[in-house]
Amino acid sequence: MVxxxxxxxxxxxxxxxxxxxxxxAKHVLTGAKHPPYGSIKKKSEQLRILQGQQWLMVEFxxxxxxxxxxxxxxxxxxxxxxxxxxxxxxxSNGVTxxxxxxxxxxxxxxxxxxxxxTGTAVWFPYVKRCGVxxxxxxxxxxxxxxxxxxxxxxxxxxxxxLTGSQQQVFAVVSGYRTEAVDVITSPLPKPPAAPPxxxxxxxxxxxxxxxxxxxxxxxxxxxxxIFAYDIQYAIDAIRKNPVGPLRNAK
Numbered sequence: 278m279v280x281x282x283x284x285x286x287x288x289x290x291x292x293x294x295x296x297x298x299x300x301x302a303k304h305v306l307t308g309a310k311h312p313p314y315g316s317i318k319k320k321s322e323q324l325r326i327l328q329g330q331q332w333l334m335v336e337f338x339x340x341x342x343x344x345x346x347x348x349x350x351x352x353x354x355x356x357x358x359x360x361x362x363x364x365x366x367x368x369s370n371g372v373t374x375x376x377x378x379x380x381x382x383x384x385x386x387x388x389x390x391x392x393x394x395t396g397t398a399v400w401f402p403y404v405k406r407c408g409v410x411x412x413x414x415x416x417x418x419x420x421x422x423x424x425x426x427x428x429x430x431x432x433x434x435x436x437x438x439l440t441g442s443q444q445q446v447f448a449v450v451s452g453y454r455t456e457a458v459d460v461i462t463s464p465l466p467k468p469p470a471a472p473p474x475x476x477x478x479x480x481x482x483x484x485x486x487x488x489x490x491x492x493x494x495x496x497x498x499x500x501x502x503i504f505a506y507d508i509q510y511a512i513d514a515i516r517k518n519p520v521g522p523l524r525n526a527k
Contacts, residue, residue, distance in 0.1 A: 279305060283307070285383065286383075288351070297357065298351065301449075302452075313344075314345050317339050321337060324351070335357065338354070338520045340518055347506055366512070367446040372409060373409065376409045380405055380423075381434050382402050385429060422505075424501060433449060434449070450503065452504050459495055
């Protein structure tokens with residue numbers, strides 16, 4: 278979990294070329310509520326990261342993968358993980374249309390607690406299933422549309438495919454599409470009928486119009502379409518401007 282001045286979201290780590298980086302959604306840092314997401318203007322920022330059950334204030338250098346790409350790359354001023362689990366370099370190669378995927382995160386700024394046999398306690402992210410609905414499309418190259426129910430707080434979380442030692446991160450959760458549905462309202466009680474002569478001509482039919490207006494009220498709900506950006510944007514930004522301490526540096 279990561280916390281900025283605007284909100285809480287999800288962040289995950291990956292090692293690239295022997296350096297430690299953390300990835301999240303750009304809008305978690307900027308407070309943008311919807312696209313376009315613009316650019317990150319700051320070169321560094323202090324953010325709170327939840328490690329185990331403790332919040333740490335960490336100074337990060339910020340890398341921006343590109344205009345309106347909803348990904349932010351964070352390079353910590355010091356290594357946060359002493360012994361990370363080796364993993365494959367994140368890539369979307371091999372992801373298939375209609376294939377199964379998963380995404381992880383901390384919805385509504387919450388996780389679930391677990392204590393290992395060693396006594397170490399951590400807040401785990403929730404894992405949700407999804408499917409690959411579209412590659413590219415209106416979002417352009419490097420944009421994914423997934424079939425699943427995303428919730429506030431998953432922003433910045435990793436999207437993965439395959440399992441075990443073959444599991445790879447291929448995208449970063451950005452948000453979800455909403456759709457308008459009608460609000461069903463209870464009819465208002467009818468007022469006492471007035472003699473026709475007492476109703477001004479311009480007000481005749483106003484009750485019917487009011488009922489029609491109430492019937493057209495809508496509310497936005499989750500459509501089940503998740504939007505995510507390809508992890509390659511982050512990898513390219515890192516290799517263009519490698520920063521942060523080297524792991525195992527002599």
